[in-house]
Amino acid sequence: xxxxxxxxxxxxxxxxxxxxxxxxxxxxxxxxxxxxxxxxxxxxxxxxxxxxxxxxxxxxxxxxxxxxxxxxxxxxxxxxxxxxxxxxxxxxxxxxxxxxxxxxxxxxxxxxxxxxxxxxxxxxxxxxxxxxxxxxxxxxxxxxxxx
Numbered sequence: 001x002x003x004x005x006x007x008x009x010x011x012x013x014x015x016x017x018x019x020x021x022x023x024x025x026x027x028x029x030x031x032x033x034x035x036x037x038x039x040x041x042x043x044x045x046x047x048x049x050x051x052x053x054x055x056x057x058x059x060x061x062x063x064x065x066x067x068x069x070x071x072x073x074x075x076x077x078x079x080x081x082x083x084x085x086x087x088x089x090x091x092x093x094x095x096x097x098x099x100x101x102x103x104x105x106x107x108x109x110x111x112x113x114x115x116x117x118x119x120x121x122x123x124x125x126x127x128x129x130x131x132x133x134x135x136x137x138x139x140x141x142x143x144x145x146x147x
Contacts, residue, residue: 026100027052028087031064032078039078042090042120049093051082069137074110085109090118095132095145107136109144117147 028046032039034057043053058064064079068086076089086108087096099109110133111118117127132145 026083027054028080028082028096029053030055030078030080031058031061033057033061034059036077038090038114038120040120041122042078045119046093046096049097051093051096069107070110071135071139074112074133074135074141076110076112077114088112090114090120090130091132092119092145092147098144099134104134105136106134106142109134 028051030039030043030046030053032043032055043055046053061077061079065075065088068079068081070079070086070088074088078089080087082096083100085096085099085106088108088110090111091109095109099106111130112133113130114121115128115130116123118130127147130147131143132147134142134144
């Protein structure tokens with residue numbers, strides 16, 4: 001029992017030390033509407049988790065999404081690029097860190113729509129269920145996490 005507790009503490013400590021280092025390796029380039037407040041909150045979430053963020057306010061998000069092959073039904077209010085990956089919507093930083101660490105062969109991650117309780121969409125104690133979905137250019141999708 002004590003070994004399990006010590007191992008859990010060690011693993012958590014290691015994650016707390018290495019996660020910011022992984023985040024610091026990549027700049028998150030965010031494309032968003034100039035008037036979107038929840039996008040600003042998601043950017044804050046990313047910065048709070050150790051990412052450097054470069055924000056671009058654009059008028060034509062549809063062109064950005066098309067350029068990066070974001071399927072229509074997975075779209076949200078902002079699109080980000082992290083290394084070779086596309087991040088669509090309110091994806092938690094922990095899932096992006098896991099993607100960067102795994103070096104998975106995928107186009108990116110998406111949280112479709114704007115679910116209440118996702119990063120940047122906090123509203124009191126309300127937490128709507130949502131999924132983080134991995135997608136590729138061939139149409140393959142995999143749910144990688146659920147909240």
